[in-house]
Amino acid sequence: MTSAPNRPFITAKWAQTLDGRAAAADGSSQWITGAEARADVHRRRAAADAILVGTGTVLADDPSLTARTPAGELLVPSQEQPVPVVVGRREIPSGAKLLEHPRLGHPLGTSGTPVAEPIRLTGDDLAADLEHLKALGIHSVFVEGGPTIVSALIRAGLVDEVLVYVAPALLGGPRLALNDIGANSIADIRRLHVTETLQLGADLLIRATTVVPKEER
Ligand SMILES: NC(=O)c1ccc[n+]([C@@H]2O[C@H](COP(=O)([O-])OP(=O)(O)OC[C@H]3O[C@@H](n4cnc5c(N)ncnc54)[C@H](OP(=O)(O)O)[C@@H]3O)[C@@H](O)[C@H]2O)c1
Numbered sequence: 001m002t003s004a005p006n007r008p009f010i011t012a013k014w015a016q017t018l019d020g021r022a023a024a025a026d027g028s029s030q031w032i033t034g035a036e037a038r039a040d041v042h043r044r045r046a047a048a049d050a051i052l053v054g055t056g057t058v059l060a061d062d063p064s065l066t067a068r069t070p071a072g073e074l075l076v077p078s079q080e081q082p083v084p085v086v087v088g089r090r091e092i093p094s095g096a097k098l099l100e101h102p103r104l105g106h107p108l109g110t111s112g113t114p115v116a117e118p119i120r121l122t123g124d125d126l127a128a129d130l131e132h133l134k135a136l137g138i139h140s141v142f143v144e145g146g147p148t149i150v151s152a153l154i155r156a157g158l159v160d161e162v163l164v165y166v167a168p169a170l171l172g173g174p175r176l177a178l179n180d181i182g183a184n185s186i187a188d189i190r191r192l193h194v195t196e197t198l199q200l201g202a203d204l205l206i207r208a209t210t211v212v213p214k215e216e217r
Pocket residue numbers: 013014015016021022023026027028029030032053054055056057058060061087088089090091122123124126144145146147148149150152
């Protein structure tokens with residue numbers, strides 16, 4: 001696993017329909033994929049130092065941002081759960097599930113200082129935000145959406161790997177998995193290098209890196 005040395009390794013994960021939608025027109029997205037795909041997400045979450053979402057996802061989905069078994073038990077102990085990180089300026093509602101995240105209260109990095117609350121970043125300068133996470137001792141970040149923050153990270157060249165869970169389903173409508181990634185012309189297309197494909201129940205996982213070997217460019 002390699003990334004720019006001044007920031008953590010960034011994995012962006014999303015679930016989408018075959019027609020590239022990440023949510024229905026009303027904003028609901030739980031669940032696009034089935035139980036096996038979701039279990040795979042939780043296993044991969046458990047391996048990350050931090051889990052990051054935008055405020056839009058907190059407000060729409062109220063996610064727990066924990067790595068759990070299908071029965072709802074913690075997949076790894078509290079102190080090994082990924083640290084929750086929220087990007088954006090809107091407030092996290094007082095009853096939000098992630099405020100009860102089991103990782104809170106456990107030390108982070110070498111400082112020994114407990115993480116009191118989810119780490120907040122403004123998103124005004126995403127590169128600087130990620131450098132800040134690295135300085136805190138976070139070496140890998142699992143980005144779980146939504147489309148706006150994932151697109152902004154891709155646009156800024158700050159994503160190392162994508163995990164796309166594709167459900168054999170259609171939603172149509174306006175809520176695409178990505179919006180503006182800065183590719184206005186076909187010459188700007190972001191080619192990826194596929195490193196893994198997996199069938200998970202009815203769904204497919206495609207894992208790909210943003211660094212593409214010369215012969216595939
Ligand atoms: N299918 C999936 O995998 C998946 C995953 C997650 C969410 N979703 C769905 O996605 C929808 C929410 O989407 P969303 O796009 O609103 O959520 P989002 O990407 O989580 O949040 C967007 C917000 O991030 C903040 N932000 C911080 N820095 C930013 C930057 N540099 N550029 C842009 N935004 C920045 C802004 O909030 P402030 O105004 O607070 O600054 C912005 O409104 C819901 O329907 C949810 O169900 C789907």
